Amino acid sequence: MNKILSILKKREATLSIIILLLGIFVSIRVPSFFTYENICNVLKSYSVVGIFSLGVLLVIIGGGFDVSFSAIAQVSQYLVVWLLLKHIHGNLFIAFILAIAIGTLMGLFNGFLIDHYKMPAIIITISTQNLFYGILYVVSKGKLLYEVPSYIWPLSNTKIFAAAAENGSIYGLSTVTVLWFALSVLFAFILHKSVIGRSVYLVGGNALAAQRVGINVRKTILFVYGLSGAIAGVASIAHVSIIQTVIPNSIVGTEMSVIAAVVLGGASITGGKGSVLGTFLGVLLFAILSNSLTLLRISSYWYNVFTGAIILLSIAVNALQELAQARRKIRVKVD
Template sequence: MKKKSVSGILTSNQMILLYIIVVLCVLIGTRNQAFLSVSTAITLCRAMLVTLCFAVCEMLIIISGGIDVSFPAIACAALFIPIKIMTDADLDSVPLAFGMAILIGLIFGAFNALLIAHIQLPPLIATLGTSSIINGGLLVFFGSREISNLPDSVDAISKQYLFTYTAPTGFEYKLTILFLIPILLCVFVAVLLRYTMLGRGIYAVGGDANAARIAGFNVRRIRVFAYTFSGAVTGLAAMAYCILMRTANPKNLMGSEMMVIAAVVVGGTRITGGHGGVLGTILGVCLITLIQNNLIMLGVPTYWQKFVVGLVIVLGTSITSLRAKRIAQGPKV
């Protein structure tokens, strides 16, 4: 039994991802010796911050049997509208900025939940519609101009750090205090999925909604929670992104859904629902961020990025599907 358990751990999806990340880091490190350093880790954490928040929310929705492609549009609305209101009204409050962003995300998440859990539209169609409504609304009411002068107290958060590392070159690498957001989110969702009845319900609904209903789970409420929670956290992450970039642009995050879904899928979350975890998602985001930011160091042209990400989605989905089939068939006699 011990041999089997060790073998299972060494060949688990998370360990395979870890092997790939280590090999990729070694390959990049051979091209750039400065890559394997504390400064790279800080840069990677900064690059992962918002993507990781989006990916954990997307993971939760996919586990519950749905999918959400509207989160980039929700994020754009949640970061731009509060800053627009605050600058026009000459308001300056960090709690107000984050509160409005979370509220906007919550409203659009609840709207997705209404379409999917109550009207019973297919999740892909519902969230595509929500994305189009938000994009069109932002364009009609605000145009495409960005706001570069954030309220002083909001902008000041971008200058608060967890720690600072000074490289041998004298350049300072600083890890923003906003990195606490994905850390706390990952801990919360991991505990939710592993130790609560709601977490079990999310897995059950994604695995088989009818069986979950017979078992006593309220399928509609679970789906409402998944989309509403995702919307609220998307709003929170969007404001963090706005502060990091020190600008509010209604188009900045558009097109990020492929990267996020790729990270979730390659992290071991089954696209059909019912299976997935936070650790795999963290490793998936790490891998996709490394690929996205460092392909050029391996001599791969930047225009190959989308091809590689698409390949990762196909391979990740195929591997998780094949593993699921093998588990379902059981050991060969």
């Protein structure tokens, strides 16, 4: 019984129950909600947010904060497509390599500034977000790239476990969704089964203590922000495969949804805490919530209200949990 209660106290269990209850409620109101076609469409529409969330989770666990990932993705996307159209005869693999390289360099720039100047990460990343995005808009003059290399399209158009609708259209699990799932498994392995993953948790929990036990804090910070930038690069290619157009301001502005999903999944803003499963469930809840509002014909403005409320509630719950843990530690020391 105690084991069951301890499981139910975990954020992942709470989110699973909320997702189940919300799904049942919407299915009763709108039977088309719980269909294979709608589920596939919902997962595809939130695959980019899901990929972004992995990078943000890594940064938050490491004790940092990042709002520049959207600008990194925007720059990577525009620059890669432009290079592939004008100067490089490539393929999907080369597109990913270029995007990852560009994203990693910008992420490392963030990590260097944060480590070198010892300033709050949120201040640095707000600054670099405006820097990256501003340079892109000045250089591109806001020009859209309507043409996208055709070899990028299959990333979102190819369907796995495909089925045919009554009107003859094909639906199924998009490969961009499979990419999100695969990266989630990879990140779970990195965070829980590798030395660098455990180092990220230790640095996020207490950087000074981590340094005393021999962990290179500087290298860990650079790793966190570099990998976060690389993930932003991957997400940029996933995004362009879905919309099949490059718009200089189409990604910037998604920061709140991504951060909210990560925090809702149990990641602590103070660092050292979070899980890939919790983040996945957080993204899934937001995806279902967005789809539910559409199906129930409720104004999309309510989505922003729910997002802000969920962030505040999640932060409050995390704060209460940390206070409870601190009190238990005090009691143990007194005893």
